[in-house]
Amino acid sequence: xxxxxxxxxxxxxxxxxxxxxxxxxxxxxxxxxxxxxxxxxxxxxxxxxxxxxxxxxxxxxxxxxxxxxxxxxxxxxxxxxxxxxxxxxxxxxxxxxxxxxxxxxxxxxxxxxxxxxxxxxxxxxxxxxxxxxxxxxxxxxxxxxxxxxxxxxxxxxx
Amino acid sequence: xxxxxxxxxxxxxxxxxxxxxxxxxxxxxxxxxxxxxxxxxxxxxxxxxxxxxxxxxxxxxxxxxxxxxxxxxxxxxxxxxxxxxxxxxxxxxxxxxxxxxxxxxxxxxxxxxxxxxxxxxxxxxxxxxxxxxxxxxxxxxxxxxxxxxxxx
Numbered sequence: 673x674x675x676x677x678x679x680x681x682x683x684x685x686x687x688x689x690x691x692x693x694x695x696x697x698x699x700x701x702x703x704x705x706x707x708x709x710x711x712x713x714x715x716x717x718x719x720x721x722x723x724x725x726x727x728x729x730x731x732x733x734x735x736x737x738x739x740x741x742x743x744x745x746x747x748x749x750x751x752x753x754x755x756x757x758x759x760x761x762x763x764x765x766x767x768x769x770x771x772x773x774x775x776x777x778x779x780x781x782x783x784x785x786x787x788x789x790x791x792x793x794x795x796x797x798x799x800x801x802x803x804x805x806x807x808x809x810x811x812x813x814x815x816x817x818x819x820x821x822x823x824x825x826x827x828x829x830x
Numbered sequence: 831x832x833x834x835x836x837x838x839x840x841x842x843x844x845x846x847x848x849x850x851x852x853x854x855x856x857x858x859x860x861x862x863x864x865x866x867x868x869x870x871x872x873x874x875x876x877x878x879x880x881x882x883x884x885x886x887x888x889x890x891x892x893x894x895x896x897x898x899x900x901x902x903x904x905x906x907x908x909x910x911x912x913x914x915x916x917x918x919x920x921x922x923x924x925x926x927x928x929x930x931x932x933x934x935x936x937x938x939x940x941x942x943x944x945x946x947x948x949x950x951x952x953x954x955x956x957x958x959x960x961x962x963x964x965x966x967x968x969x970x971x972x973x974x975x976x977x978x979x980x981x982x
Binding site for chain 1: 857858859860861862863864865866867868869870871872904906907908909943944945946
């Protein structure tokens, strides 16, 4: 067997590093949420009605290093769909409960990207549809006038 | 040369492991959520109930003839509105069209507790003795316009 010389070892180590995709953590079978902010706008407690806010359009993607060729992926809200916004005003006391609807959702994987697609890594897009936030009137009927915020994590598995 | 072969194998294993790690990864997105609650007030069950002075007896009654005014309203929690008076139409007797003026004191107004339940603003309506002591006997009716700030 013919062996490589010692001086070639650093070249192989460098090749191992270059094998990492240029787009790093994006190089998976995953999704992107477009229109990320969920904004309920101004809640008027004198109008007795629930308020629905379009959340995001979830769009799955795959690229050549991610395994999107078989099975399903599930997109869900980490910690569950029942959420709570907190007031940020001087009193700091108010909270408003709300719910995420449309998740979890199970989707067929869109298939892997063809090779030779370096750089952006986003291919095989398809849209899952709108996900909404819903706040019931009873949740803000007695809330102090204030600005309320929250954040949550949407996760796809596997 | 044997040493070289072992090192090369280790490097190759590292390349495979780095690629496999992406296959098993999950993706996450953080979503920001915002809302604001409006500062708003509404009279509850408008029009509110009548201000009833009841029967006035110029021979017996002294001083102002008074009636309690109760105005239910709802406001965003913690907000204290101001209730102001608009046009006052004096009490008018329906046959002779003679009138009696009346006034309403400034309202005592509590803070709102939200829109689940109403709270009451209160005041006192008055007819001066100098007004009713020479009044014509009969039934009288008038009105007053009230305003609450914070309406939308």
